Structures are given as structure tokens and as C-alpha cells.
Amino acid sequence: MNNNLVPLIKKAKAGDEAAMTTLYESFKPLLLKNSFDTSKKMNHDCYQELSLQFILAVKAFDLDKYLDD
Template sequence: MSQTRNLVPIIRKAQSGDPAAMTQLMKKFDPLIKNNARYGRTYLDEDEYQSLRLLVFIMIQAFDLDLYLNGGNH
């Protein structure tokens, strides 16, 4: 949980438009994205990789930090 909470300030910055924060988050999640783009294959599917990167970008923007920090209670 502490590692996740450490992402909170970076997510807040990324959601407010800080490109360096978004880059930092995308780099952090890149190994997971690549792993999923290879799933069941011996090679990296570039189209799947780009689709997953876009999905992660959208998810970061849409993630409700306040809901997360309040334990799901608004």
C-alpha cells in the first residue's frame, strides 16, 4: 500500500497537466504494458503496445484519487 500511496503526488501532478509527471508514470508502468503486449506471444505486438499505452494514459487521467484515498466513500 505504501508504494501505491507514493504515486498519489505524481498522479495528482499528471492529472493537472504536468507532462514530466505523466512521463514518469508511463515509464513506471512500461514493463507491465510491454508484458501484456507480449502476452501469449514471443514478440512485442507494437499495435497492442500502443493501445495499452493509450489505455494507461486514459486511466491515469480518469483515476479518482479522492475516492481511492477515502476508501471508496465519497
């Protein structure tokens, strides 16, 4: 995964579906990891909700707040 996600985030926020897909695929292992319950069973509803929240978080992320000029 590229350490500098800023260009991808900018493109994804502007509606670039390929950029959003690249970001999503980069974080997919983390989303999957957090979708298992305590009995190690995959919770598909959780995965779907995490995926949705990830996309919404990317769109709402305020780059200006975290970038040094």
C-alpha cells in the first residue's frame, strides 16, 4: 500500500470511482478482520456496514485539517 494516500483521497472525494476502489481494496483486509465475531465467524452485516462507513469516511475526510502547508 502506498504510504501517501493523499492523492487517492483527493480523487476519491472528487468522485473518481477507480481511486475509491483502490483505497477500499487497500483497507479491505482491515475491514474483513474487524468483521469476525468472538467465535471467529464472519459477520457479513458487519462487513457491509464497515464498508459503507469506510466510503462515507473517505468522502467526509477533511484533508486540509491534517495536511501541513
